Amino acid sequence: MTPLLRILWRLLTADRRAMARGALLSVLVLVMGAALLGLSGWFITATGVAGLAGIGIAFDVFRPSAGVRLLALGRTAARYGERVLTHDATLRALAVLRVDLLRRQAGQGARALMRLRGEAALTRIVADVDALDGLVLRLFLPALAALATHALAFAMLAWLSGLPVAVAVAAGYLPGAVLALWLLGRRAIAPSAQGERQAQALRTGLIDAMRDRAALVLAGGLPGREAALATQDAAARDAARTLDRMDRRAGVVLSALSSLAAALALLAGGWLVSSGAPPAPAAIGFFVALGLAEALPPLRRGLGELGRMVDAARRVDIGRADAPNRAGPAADGPLLTVEDGALSFELKPGGGLALTGPSGAGKSTLLLKIAALWPVGDTRIAIAGRAPGDWPEADLRDVVTMVPQRSVLIGGTIRDNLALAAPPDTPDADLWRALDAVDMGDALRDRDGLDTRLGETGAGLSGGQTRRVALARAILRRPRLLLLDEPTEGLDDETAARVLDGLRAALPDTAILATLHRNAGHRVFAECKRVVL
The missing domain is CATH 3.40.50.300 (P-loop containing nucleotide triphosphate hydrolases)
Incomplete structure (x- = not known):
């Protein structure tokens, strides 16, 4: 995993300010989403309680509704800013990475360069860069934002609704989510890498077949080439289907965790209400638990592509660089x-x-x-x-x-x-x-x-x-x-x-x-x- 971490550091440090602002906005999007549901739930519950108590006419509906609108609009703006900043910084870092890849190709031994096929190298570079694109956008930033949002939600729920509600939400999400995502990442490495290799072999095979089609027709080798390409296509599709099944199973588990966390929050809130706590603050935990479900699905795609990323990082391995040569001036004598x-x-x-x-x-x-x-x-x-x-x-x-x-x-x-x-x-x-x-x-x-x-x-x-x-x-x-x-x-x-x-x-x-x-x-x-x- 060391090459993967080196490349991640390279991408993150390409434009530190833009990436830091994008990460902050990623957290802000999730926080605002959870806060929006929490405030909306509190507003609905408090309005109902005020109506039952006969004081609805005196209940201030303007400031909570203004807060709902603020959070909704702010979440949209934060999402746009996060997309612009993180994608821009990542794309500029990947542009530098492409140059590094081409330098590594040019730095190979002469025999390797003589055997090098330009379309195969270019296809590999494009595929590796595409894979490493998701390292920041679909893996690191979503994981960072999810952890930060859950930590902040725990602190806010402990303050507003009580520690039992905060513990219930955390217990409903974190152990099961960590286990489900870890299993997805571990099991998806092999089929993800295999699918990528088969897709690259299929792409290269198609290029070869198109370039050599005249010779294949004359030699009667076209049916055999078609059969080989069909076999590679079937292998790539099998790997994609395996990944899709894993992704859907992880999605079912994460959806169940969302329902479990909401149910636990509801039970903890009910227990607090029975102990004399106000019902409206206790209800916030239920809606926040539903809002926190948004933090987990983005990680599914990133972990599903982990095998591609690991393979690409091993090929790129930008951590090794030759030291600059400090040789002195040439001496006189024969050339x-x-x-x-x-x-x-x-x-x-x-x-x-x-x-x-x-x-x-x-x-x-x-x-x-x-x-x-x-x-x-x-x-x-x-x-x-x-x-x-x-x-x-x-x-x-x-x-x-x-x-x-x-x-x-x-x-x-x-x-x-x-x-x-x-x-x-x-x-x-x-x-x-x-x-x-x-x-x-x-x-x-x-x-x-x-x-x-x-x-x-x-x-x-x-x-x-x-x-x-x-x-x-x-x-x-x-x-x-x-x-x-x-x-x-x-x-x-x-x-x-x-x-x-x-x-x-x-x-x-x-x-x-x-x-x-x-x-x-x-x-x-x-x-x-x-x-x-």
Whole structure:
């Protein structure tokens, strides 16, 4: 439960003043509701007693009726203010939480990022934020308001109606309500979490089916996919039905507790009246007991979603944060130095080196280590005299740029894709120079130029063209060290040679380290190192 408490604290402290005012108004709404019924009950009882005593003409009906109207209008205003303040503060806190979630996704290891599916991550983030939304609005604030209202009602009833009435109302509500809500929360964790997981699997499965529908039809796999989705839907519905049954049972118990508390208050009030107490104050407890029933139902929904909240909190777990890096300035010397067992090399500004070797030898992993995207282990790496982990993140990304083997583009225009790496004020001429350097300029001029629109994940370009646009994006970063993982894969030898020549011409002072199966003898690379298992 520690992650859940950390997130709760984060949400509550995002805007302390607004949340405190909202909590106060939450209590005020319940207090006014109970007071409204109590005053109305007292008014009705006192009016009846005055009529029976023959003094009804002298009974002041104006001030109690004014109090009833005040409480009714005040309760409506307090409810509106509570909704505005608590929802506004919670939504602003959740906006910050979304950014934290995206940072955690970006901070994963490089292998995890390569396998990451954007729609799955986004769906999970949306679902987790939706679940944590209820942590404050449907769990913490209702619980706080219910406890405060019951405590205040106990004190006021003990003062106005007598201690026996106050004890009767508390005994009718608190033990049974605490037990019923505790059982609901405990039993609902598993089906709530299971229902959420099934709903997410169903949503992701639907996205996959829609995206791959053509391949499914051609392969005859559509009926099987439909059956799998129907199974997931049935599991999600079963979990929802289980939660609904638990919620309705808890609702029956809480309704019974309301009737029990009112009956006990009536018995205690009757006993006081038989002992000589005035009937009107003794009757207040009965109506207050009915009014206090409003404090418990909001907790049912929050506890029913507790499993979702716990699972979401475990995934988010914002309590862990990396300490800021305080590394000093870079030292003089070679730009890159690597010692990894038998493999050892240095790379100076403007130099080029190719890494070759069989698949699985660790070439890509070595690049990831240099880029601080993989644990370095026993490998000794220094970038400008400093280990990759000693660099502040922002400074390291200014120095090192890596183009992985799996190049990724976004849906949008070519300009949009290049803008991810180029400063906002970069002129179009610079964008075209980067594209010409990787032999993509002519292909795009024959289309819509920089406004050529791509589909999801860059659909509309071939694999080799996608890789070259990614290389153009790297050129616009103008790094001191450029790491390339199979940059010529999918290109014929003539195009590959033009691309490598263009990279060197565009980045004459950049050190280039590339893993290659072909073209390792190109003139860009002064030497070649073989990586072995």
